[in-house]
Amino acid sequence: MKITKLTTYRLPPRWMFLKIETDEGIVGWGEPVIEGRARSVEAAVHELSEYLIGQDPARINDLWQVMYRGGFYRGGPILMSAIAGIDQALWDIKGKALGVPVYQLLGGLVRDSIKAYSWVGGDRPADVIDGIKKLRTIGFDTFKLNGCEEMGIIDNARKVDDAVNTVAQIREAFGKEIEFGLDFHGRVSAPMAKVLIKELEPYRPLFIEEPVLAEQAEYYPRLAAQTHIPIAAGERMFSRFEFKRVLEAGGLAILQPDLSHAGGITECYKIAAMAESYDVALAPHCPLGPIALAACLHVDFVSRNAVFQEQSMGIHYNQGAELLDYVINKDDFKMDDGHFYPLNKPGLGVEINEELVIERSKNAPDWRNPLWRFPDGSVAEW
Numbered sequence: 001m002k003i004t005k006l007t008t009y010r011l012p013p014r015w016m017f018l019k020i021e022t023d024e025g026i027v028g029w030g031e032p033v034i035e036g037r038a039r040s041v042e043a044a045v046h047e048l049s050e051y052l053i054g055q056d057p058a059r060i061n062d063l064w065q066v067m068y069r070g071g072f073y074r075g076g077p078i079l080m081s082a083i084a085g086i087d088q089a090l091w092d093i094k095g096k097a098l099g100v101p102v103y104q105l106l107g108g109l110v111r112d113s114i115k116a117y118s119w120v121g122g123d124r125p126a127d128v129i130d131g132i133k134k135l136r137t138i139g140f141d142t143f144k145l146n147g148c149e150e151m152g153i154i155d156n157a158r159k160v161d162d163a164v165n166t167v168a169q170i171r172e173a174f175g176k177e178i179e180f181g182l183d184f185h186g187r188v189s190a191p192m193a194k195v196l197i198k199e200l201e202p203y204r205p206l207f208i209e210e211p212v213l214a215e216q217a218e219y220y221p222r223l224a225a226q227t228h229i230p231i232a233a234g235e236r237m238f239s240r241f242e243f244k245r246v247l248e249a250g251g252l253a254i255l256q257p258d259l260s261h262a263g264g265i266t267e268c269y270k271i272a273a274m275a276e277s278y279d280v281a282l283a284p285h286c287p288l289g290p291i292a293l294a295a296c297l298h299v300d301f302v303s304r305n306a307v308f309q310e311q312s313m314g315i316h317y318n319q320g321a322e323l324l325d326y327v328i329n330k331d332d333f334k335m336d337d338g339h340f341y342p343l344n345k346p347g348l349g350v351e352i353n354e355e356l357v358i359e360r361s362k363n364a365p366d367w368r369n370p371l372w373r374f375p376d377g378s379v380a381e382w
């Protein structure tokens, strides 16, 4: 079998799908994208296609190494997201050619279901109580929200109290019947992370995510030393070579590699195993579309240390399209009691409505995240 063509489709809400065709008619789908930099990733995918056209899609490991090492420069969000989407599509092709789901190619199921969690509230955590109430009616008991709004490098007690009050309201309304992670979203400086975490400790959130930016990873062990709250990070780390450093330094209780940013299934499966060797949990980051989610689920179902799975149904970013809009086999993603179940169709197990993808790609928005500024005009982390 030979790879014959790569086609990219930028799509609402802010996704990109990749279709890889072969000379035997088997097609694989992937989801290479960096939210807000889709065109850069698209260019990278087509640059990398020079290594792929005419090659045997079954040689995933060799093609991955060629894409990673062949261009001298490597790593980072753009190149690793391009490789990620290509890798997902190659696993899709391999599974379809052999008639088995990807998780079977990775050694078979290690569990029968995986817990999902849902976002509540928007960029600024408000109205989370109603959001939680609604989502509980469809089986969710685990949630994630932004832990705070903009936070200055050194900020005032009122800002800290605002963040804590949101969490206090959640515990007041639901007690310990639900769990929630707080995503600091990289908005918080190391000094303020210490203050916030101390004030949040009594409310025992399930985890605190990106308490500081990935480029401040040396603070993870220091912050972990001051709190019992599990620290999570990973969406802005892009290869096992980045994850090895944070695992070695300690401090992270949960790794959140993104299957569409960190080199795909081939790389994230290795990251999951590295995490397990340090007794660190896996919770793949996935605010994206169905192909990215399917790739996460296949890794979840073969990784004993996978604990819960992010998914984007109802997420505040999904303006213009919802998680399963482009999926034909929607029922395969049906959650029961807030859990996903194995995708058993060959390959990734996602049947894409290509006609709709082509149609919707004609007016793809060029999504950008908001650019936040503090009152003094300086740039704030979004």
Ligand SMILES: O=C(O)C(=O)C[C@@H](O)[C@H](O)CO
Residues within 6 Å of the ligand: 035, 036, 183, 185, 235, 285, 286, 287, 310, 317, 369
């Ligand atoms: O889902 C998460 O945990 C996020 O932090 C969302 C963020 O990754 C946005 O997708 C960036 O555009």
Ligand SMILES: [Mg+2]
Residues within 6 Å of the ligand: 183, 185, 209, 210, 235
């Ligand atoms: Mg996050």
